[in-house]
Amino acid sequence: MEFYNKIGRLALGSRMRRLTELHMDQASKVYALYNVEMQSKWFPVYYTLCNGEEKTITQIAQEIGHSHPSVSIIVKEMTKKGIVKESPYKGDGRKNYVMLTEKGMSYDERLQEQFLDVNAAIEGALAETQHNLWKAIEEWEYILEQRSLDKRVIDAKKQRESKDILIVDYDPKYQPAFKQLNEEWITTYFKMEEADYKSLDHAKEYILDKGGYILFALDKGEPIGTCALIKKDEDTFELAKMAVSPLAKGKGIGSLLGNAVIERAKSVGAKKLYLESNMILKPAISLYQKLGFKKVIGNPSPYERCNIQMELNLVK
Structure with missing residues (x-):
């Protein structure tokens, strides 16, 4: 237990595995107490x-929430012990029905008694605990179904970075970086156009001197x-x-820049932000939508290359 106390929540999965192994071993x-050959x-x-x-x-896997390969392995093990048997599926020769054998059915009465005793033992154990493990497991499963652990780690990684x-x-x-960064992504998907050269080669004259900003x-x-804010009129800027x-992909830089330019636009009294993009740039479109832009x-x-235009109203 010293290892788990030392490493803490980082070892949550390992700790749960340890608990599972402990529970399986005791189960x-x-x-054996009820003379049932079962794992x-x-x-x-x-x-x-x-x-x-x-x-x-397939039906069993769906019902118990296990994978098809996992159930297939278990059925093979139970078949070797004579607890279940397989027979051809009438509708499809590639599938088999699974059912209990006479030996498997003979366990029923003993298992019913075991169920009663195990349930009473578990209820007694839960009564000794401060936290209800069953409810905690339900809650943990629910939140991981809503957002998986790997996605939560990605979010934490972005936040840290x-x-x-x-x-x-x-x-x-x-x-130089302003031009290089933009030219790099534009030439990956499209071709440089005259308007690109104007803004990238002459950023001061084309953007800054006209009341715009570059972050x-x-x-x-x-x-x-x-990211740039190009002033269109007194009320509107173009992102x-x-x-x-x-x-730097995956670090949430686009989101940081997007929020920063929105705050800058608000601070200088802009009422609306406008942008142009292309629908093949799905991550970018998704980012703009998260920022509140609408087509x-x-x-x-x-x-x-522009085939979508979006706006964000800054005045509610």
């Missing part, structure tokens, strides 16, 4: 068949992402030239 001794892992399969029904492995990211305003020394995401001082280095029919675009 095997319980079956704990077989019980769910046995229980689905104990009323005498024939079922396919984002703490090291600094959002700063344009500086002439970042001009950069820095990681240890290195620009890994950028444009958002680009993130491929080396609109806008004015003709200077970009050939």
